[in-house]
Amino acid sequence: MEQVNTLSRARAYEAQHRTPAERRPLFHAVPPVGWCNDPNGWSCFGGQYHLFYQYHPYSNTWGPMHWGHTVTTDFLHWQDRPCALAPDAPFDRNGCFSGGAIEWQGRQLLLYTGVMPEGSAEIQQQCLAVGDGVDYQKAAAPVISCDEQPAGASRKDFRDPFLFRQDGMLYMLLGGRGFNGHGRLLLYRNPRPEDPAAKWEFVQVLAENDGSLGSMWECPGLFTLEGRTVLVVSPQFVHQAADDRYHCGNDTAALIGDWNGPGTPFVRRADRPLDSGLDFYAPQTLETPDGRRVLIGWMQNWDHCYPPEGAPWYGQMSLPRELFWKGETLCQRPVAELDAVRRLRTEHRSVEVDGQPLALEGVHGRVLDCELTVDVHEAPRFGVRFACGQDRWAEIRFDLDDGLLRLDRRHAGGFRDALELRETPLLFPVGDTLRLRMVLDRYSAEFFLQDGQQVASMTLYNAAPEADGILFFARGRARMDLQLYDLAL
Incomplete structure (x- = not known):
């Protein structure tokens, strides 16, 4: 009963304390109440775009992470859905951290990072929930444990699954950290991901940080746009570089290169920050049915998390943005729906x-x-x-x-x-x-x-x-x- 009671408590709280529309942005996604950070599970399902997010409904500051949930059909009007996940299982009792969502055999799969205590520390493992777009049932145990990494990997920095399908397989790209403390991206696959007992196969280390772009790489993403492959990462603990393109602390980057598919190396040709402003982190992308690649990010900076006194909510998402190329430059523009x-x-x-x-x-x-x-x-x-x-x-x-x-x-x-x-x-x-x-x-x-x-x-x-x-x-x-x-x- 713990799972039902904990999730039902969050759902009841957000329903009772929902912020009225006049105290929210007009067309940006925000939580109904409380705190939000990273976008999660940005995907299409059932004719709608689904946006989940890191969520603590009970205060406007970070706390035990839930998954909030909202949907849209036009990227401008957002409809709150009930809280999707709560940290109520032994393997995610310290938080349901970031992850992805995908439609698979008519159901919506959520794959997220469960955080649990291990002695005086924490470990991170990948967990599964399956649902219908509103309600989700968690698998009884993690589907990838922190021990199923290459040798020398961190047990506490192993998170944020991004999902894509190829050749009948579901692929999962994860952020990890090697023995040298540098971030790396780990690729796994599974032909039957809906089955919690089906084993995920480790494929490769897709990319690795050489220490020049922060340390841990969080919230990875991967897509191909007009023949060029882009890896999206959110580096932590970035040190100021000579060219000043990236700022200190947490930042976001697009790594642009060539990739011929699973099992082949990603060859990085260029990189660039995805946002040069004061507030942007942890973006995700999706492909629309008409072929647009649309990005959304958390419009906040971890070094500026000071909610105004009495604020009913804190944390908002960016305007969804279409990605496109202008020559060799990866560009962004507001979604066409805003023009309309x-x-x-x-x-x-x-x-x-x-x-x-x-x-x-x-x-x-x-x-x-x-x-x-x-x-x-x-x-x-x-x-x-x-x-x-x-x-x-x-x-x-x-x-x-x-x-x-x-x-x-x-x-x-x-x-x-x-x-x-x-x-x-x-x-x-x-x-x-x-x-x-x-x-x-x-x-x-x-x-x-x-x-x-x-x-x-x-x-x-x-x-x-x-x-x-x-x-x-x-x-x-x-x-x-x-x-x-x-x-x-």
Whole structure:
């Protein structure tokens, strides 16, 4: 009865304490109440897109991990489903950590990392639950124990299964750590994954960290897009590198290369950060029925987890983003479904920006989609302030002579001396024209730079709801075209 009671308790609590819609973002996924972090099980099942997530319903801070659950058909409107998993079995009593989901023989398989105590430490093992899109039954024991790794592997860093099918097999890609402390990606397969007794076969170490990109690699992902293979990893304990593309601590990376399938080596050709902003981690991707590769991430940073006092929920997901190539560059753009709900509010052409911050008629708001095209050939600096009001604002700034992007929310109402400012290299050539798309949704801002060649995200939990001013500034003289859209949601 422990499993039913623990899960039913979580479900009853979230139903009784559900946050009203006016206190949530309009089109980003958040928990009904409590805390959330990494997206889990981002997948298609039963004609809907399912998003699970790391979840602690009973407070707005991290706690024993459950799996929350929400669904969507358009990536913009989210419907809460009951809590899917609770840490109520001996093998996951310390938490149901991240994992994946897939449709298999008409059922939805969840494969997740169960955390259990071992002496004074913890171990991590891979666990199975099978369900119908609402209710899930756990297998009686882990399906891959921490002992089923290559020799010298960590027992406490063995987690976050990602799932894909190929040649009638289900494959599982896991993050692990070798004897040298460096992260590595482990590939397993099983022709009968729905059967808890069917053994998972170890295939290979698909990729290994040489120590230049953090230590442990969490939350792996794998996909092929137009003939090129991409491995997604979320490195921990990244040290600052000479080129400053990756920031210290936890970050995300796309490893781009060649792979001819299971049993063959992954040959890494390039890598790039997936988000250059203040808040982004642990992304997952899915392929839509019409062939788009769509990414979603946790729009938060572990070094900035300070919920506002009395907040009923904390932690939100990014806007789902379509991945595509522009030459050799892996780019991102908002899902096409967002374009379909845009309604032009106002448009300005050939606006000259110089000197003092400039306000424009009709340009304000905290829920909007705005596109800028800026002639910067006489402006070594250009920027936008948003969420402005009562001496508060956040800003994005381009220092073009130095090739730097700067994100700053120090003046947006925060109450701790925490991560509020980031300066990072621009990953694209600007030339004379800068293109910027800005998407705001009450508690967040996401920026798509130069047609998605670089993306930057930040949360705005402490900015007052009425702080909706937008200002433009430059050093030198910039000339700007602007289209601002309301969203018919």
